[in-house]
Amino acid sequence: MTGELGQLALCFALALSLVMAAAGFFGARADAHAARSIANGAAMGLLVFVVLAFATLTYAFVVSDFSIALVANHSHTLKPMIYKISGVWGNHEGSMLLWVLVLAIYAGLVAGLQRGGERLTSGALGIQGLLAAAFILFILFTSNPFVRLDPMPFEGAGLTPLLQDIGLAVHPPMLYAGYVGLSASFAYAAAALMVGEEGWARAARPFMLIAWISLTCGIALGSWWAYYELGWGGFWFWDPVENASLMPWLIATALLHSALATEKSGAFRTWTLLLAIAGFSMSLIGTFLVRSGVLSSVHAFASDPTRGFFIMILIALAIGGALALFAWRAPTLQGGAAFDPVSRETSLVLNNVFLVAACACVFVGTLYPLVLDALTGTKITVGPPYYALTFAPIFFALLLLVPFGPKLGWKRGDLKTAWRSLYPALGLAGIAAVSVLAFVSPRGVAATGAFAVAGWLIGASILDLRKRKGARASAFAAALAHAGLGVTLLGVTGTAAWRSEALQVLAPGQTMTVGPYTLRFDGVTQEKGPNYLADRAHIALMDGGKVKAMLEPETRLYAAEGQAVSDTAIRTTGLRDLYLALGDDRGQGRYAIRAYVSPLAPLIWLGALVMALGGMLSLGGRLRLRAREPASEPVAAE
Amino acid sequence: MTVKKKRRLAFAAALVAVGAVLAVVVIYGLGQNTMYFRSPTDIADQKIAPGVPFRLGGLVQQGSVAHGAGAGVRFAITDGKSTVPVTFSGVLPALFHEGQGVVTTGVLSAGGIFEAKEVLAKHDEKYMPPEVVDSLKRSGRWKEGGV
Numbered sequence: 001m002t003g004e005l006g007q008l009a010l011c012f013a014l015a016l017s018l019v020m021a022a023a024g025f026f027g028a029r030a031d032a033h034a035a036r037s038i039a040n041g042a043a044m045g046l047l048v049f050v051v052l053a054f055a056t057l058t059y060a061f062v063v064s065d066f067s068i069a070l071v072a073n074h075s076h077t078l079k080p081m082i083y084k085i086s087g088v089w090g091n092h093e094g095s096m097l098l099w100v101l102v103l104a105i106y107a108g109l110v111a112g113l114q115r116g117g118e119r120l121t122s123g124a125l126g127i128q129g130l131l132a133a134a135f136i137l138f139i140l141f142t143s144n145p146f147v148r149l150d151p152m153p154f155e156g157a158g159l160t161p162l163l164q165d166i167g168l169a170v171h172p173p174m175l176y177a178g179y180v181g182l183s184a185s186f187a188y189a190a191a192a193l194m195v196g197e198e199g200w201a202r203a204a205r206p207f208m209l210i211a212w213i214s215l216t217c218g219i220a221l222g223s224w225w226a227y228y229e230l231g232w233g234g235f236w237f238w239d240p241v242e243n244a245s246l247m248p249w250l251i252a253t254a255l256l257h258s259a260l261a262t263e264k265s266g267a268f269r270t271w272t273l274l275l276a277i278a279g280f281s282m283s284l285i286g287t288f289l290v291r292s293g294v295l296s297s298v299h300a301f302a303s304d305p306t307r308g309f310f311i312m313i314l315i316a317l318a319i320g321g322a323l324a325l326f327a328w329r330a331p332t333l334q335g336g337a338a339f340d341p342v343s344r345e346t347s348l349v350l351n352n353v354f355l356v357a358a359c360a361c362v363f364v365g366t367l368y369p370l371v372l373d374a375l376t377g378t379k380i381t382v383g384p385p386y387y388a389l390t391f392a393p394i395f396f397a398l399l400l401l402v403p404f405g406p407k408l409g410w411k412r413g414d415l416k417t418a419w420r421s422l423y424p425a426l427g428l429a430g431i432a433a434v435s436v437l438a439f440v441s442p443r444g445v446a447a448t449g450a451f452a453v454a455g456w457l458i459g460a461s462i463l464d465l466r467k468r469k470g471a472r473a474s475a476f477a478a479a480l481a482h483a484g485l486g487v488t489l490l491g492v493t494g495t496a497a498w499r500s501e502a503l504q505v506l507a508p509g510q511t512m513t514v515g516p517y518t519l520r521f522d523g524v525t526q527e528k529g530p531n532y533l534a535d536r537a538h539i540a541l542m543d544g545g546k547v548k549a550m551l552e553p554e555t556r557l558y559a560a561e562g563q564a565v566s567d568t569a570i571r572t573t574g575l576r577d578l579y580l581a582l583g584d585d586r587g588q589g590r591y592a593i594r595a596y597v598s599p600l601a602p603l604i605w606l607g608a609l610v611m612a613l614g615g616m617l618s619l620g621g622r623l624r625l626r627a628r629e630p631a632s633e634p635v636a637a638e
Numbered sequence: 639m640t641v642k643k644k645r646r647l648a649f650a651a652a653l654v655a656v657g658a659v660l661a662v663v664v665i666y667g668l669g670q671n672t673m674y675f676r677s678p679t680d681i682a683d684q685k686i687a688p689g690v691p692f693r694l695g696g697l698v699q700q701g702s703v704a705h706g707a708g709a710g711v712r713f714a715i716t717d718g719k720s721t722v723p724v725t726f727s728g729v730l731p732a733l734f735h736e737g738q739g740v741v742t743t744g745v746l747s748a749g750g751i752f753e754a755k756e757v758l759a760k761h762d763e764k765y766m767p768p769e770v771v772d773s774l775k776r777s778g779r780w781k782e783g784g785v
Contacts, residue, residue: 583729
């Protein structure tokens with residue numbers, strides 16, 4: 001019964017999304033009040049039915065209803081409850097349903113919050129209705145999660161063990177909240193083009209912020225997972241799938257900055273619209289890369305060519321349509337306000353140029369191998385050195401310039417005053433560089449430079465935080481986000497420059513050293529988990545003759561799925577990670593053991609968290625501001 | 639020309655310059671840092687210079703995995719037609735097994751041994767890296783639905 005209920009709910013959702021699209025577009029006209037209420041109602045109805053469909057599928061996973069093919073292929077009765085639930089989106093069909101759920105939530109928010117003018121909101125709902133309809137059609141025709149299986153199997157096939165992990169249980173919803181969140185600013189931008197701009201940047205800002213925060217957290221979670229689960233000690237591999245999430249983040253970051261200028265001083269009106277379109281385009285391209293099976297990765301569940309084809313058509317229509325609308329309507333919009341060469345606006349132009357250039361590098365590096373394969377059949381990969389050569393210097397230059405932005409005034413700024421007020425930050429940069437040169441080895445030029453830049457960023461942020469005590473939340477938010485960048489940079493530098501690594505085959509009782517640590521291997525025992533068997537190594541961290549701590553990396557064999565997965569043991573002391581992975585059995589109780597000491601590694605994710613906190617603070621400030629003054633008047637330039 | 643127009647022109651010129659620099663760096667970067675994927679048959683057929691990194695993929699030959707005294711391990715990668723011996727010093731992924739699809743990165747030594755720096759087998763047992771599937775198809779070893 002449940003399967004049919006979900007199917008029915010999806011069909012209703014499809015009908016409502018079409019109603020929402022039609023009523024939304026009609027309501028974007030001047031006095032179509034009735035159509036606007038219909039669009040709002042349809043958005044709420046859409047949300048209800050998509051939630052119902054999603055809840056139905058979740059229920060099927062929770063009770064292990066193996067009469068549904070998706071559940072039988074991706075679940076198992078012995079799986080812990082949390083992974084039964086996360087199994088809903090641990091496959092292609094369910095993850096697309098999650099995508100539509102997030103889309104419906106954003107449509108509900110747009111309809112419920114009614115930010116911006118009535119016509120603008122209505123137009124945005126129209127766009128969201130079209131998007132929802134397209135994705136629900138995609139699900140119903142190519143990826144139906146409710147297909148039955150006859151006869152019903154006695155037991156399910158289980159979920160890929162790599163995905164049975166708390167980080168990866170939360171990672172997809174986070175990332176989707178970001179990807180799809182960009183659809184809201186996309187919808188607002190397209191609506192702004194339809195009705196003539198009506199303060200859309202201000203109306204869409206909370207959605208941009210939510211999308212950006214979610215993307216930041218989603219990417220951080222993904223990289224954290226790669227760090228502790230894959231057992232290679234790395235946190236970012238420039239894998240196409242990682243790049244697919246980084247590109248929307250770069251554009252979303254550019255959009256946040258550009259939209260701020262549009263809102264505060266009226267600059268870059270058309271450019272901001274274009275960025276909003278580009279941001280969601282990157283999300284769609286990311287979805288295509290990840291979901292179409294053109295890439296080989298843990299994420300590529302689907303390798304059905306019709307799906308890839310369908311998504312490609314969808315991308316072409318969405319991006320092409322939006323760009324056509326842009327080309328047609330943008331020239332009719334009022335031109336951007338003028339500003340001085342030295343001003344906050346100029347700093348934001350530089351910010352955008354660098355971010356878009358960085359995104360272009362990632363884009364080319366990610367798509368070039370695919371294009372080459374499609375055209376010539378030559379298979380290549382673009383490795384980390386490419387990104388070190390292209391992406392890294394651009395991003396580094398951007399970071400150097402970040403502290404100036406908040407110091408310059410809108411329209412007209414004073415570089416000398418800005419520069420002078422940044423002296424203390426320069427001091428901190430110097431201290432950071434000198435401390436690397438004095439206390440740490442090896443003393444690389446890159447590491448010293450990176451520390452100086454991190455000190456510069458954090459120092460400038462502290463200055464902002466101090467000076468603006470009691471000032472607007474947005475200034476605090478920006479300072480926090482910029483400081484987070486500095487913190488992440490410290491972490492990345494620490495692991496990249498000063499990681500020590502050891503690999504040894506040990507018999508029980510033997511010891512090995514890595515960095516400052518001495519480790520004693522105490523042998524391997526067999527353990528039984530809820531749905532796996534583990535070879536658990538017992539490794540003592542020694543301090544003189546005493547055991548200071550026990551670390552227990554293991555290899556888990558998941559019987560249902562017939563797969564082995566390694567589970568690392570990480571001990572964080574202060575700002576340093578000791579990281580152990582258990583390797584292969586070499587007979588007679590001997591095992592290969594890989595150990596890393598990664599200084600400052602925890603800062604990578606702490607920095608991302610600080611960035612996200614900055615975003616949340618800005619979001620909170622926005623919503624509070626709105627509660628105080630519901631009328632959306634343009635804010636005077638600061 | 640008005641001041642505004644001049645400024646706009648300067649801005650456009652700056653953007654073009656930035657774009658040009660970017661294009662040069664990207665093209666240079668791609669030229670220097672791409673790694674080709676090769677099958678064992680490619681290695682047998684083509685003359686591949688030692689020391690140039692590339693990716694080698696295929697199946698781990700049955701009975702070929704031999705551990706050395708230390709952390710080193712030797713195995714062979716095959717596509718059914720040709721076989722290449724591989725040395726690797728490191729921890730093999732948990733999913734590494736004889737008869738399974740694998741992709742390695744590394745360089746060919748002068749003696750024709752592939753010295754792997756990385757061994758990737760991060761997928762489940764049913765999964766085959768698409769490059770490996772392709773190379774098995776070319777060597778005639780691939781049957782739809784399994785090897």
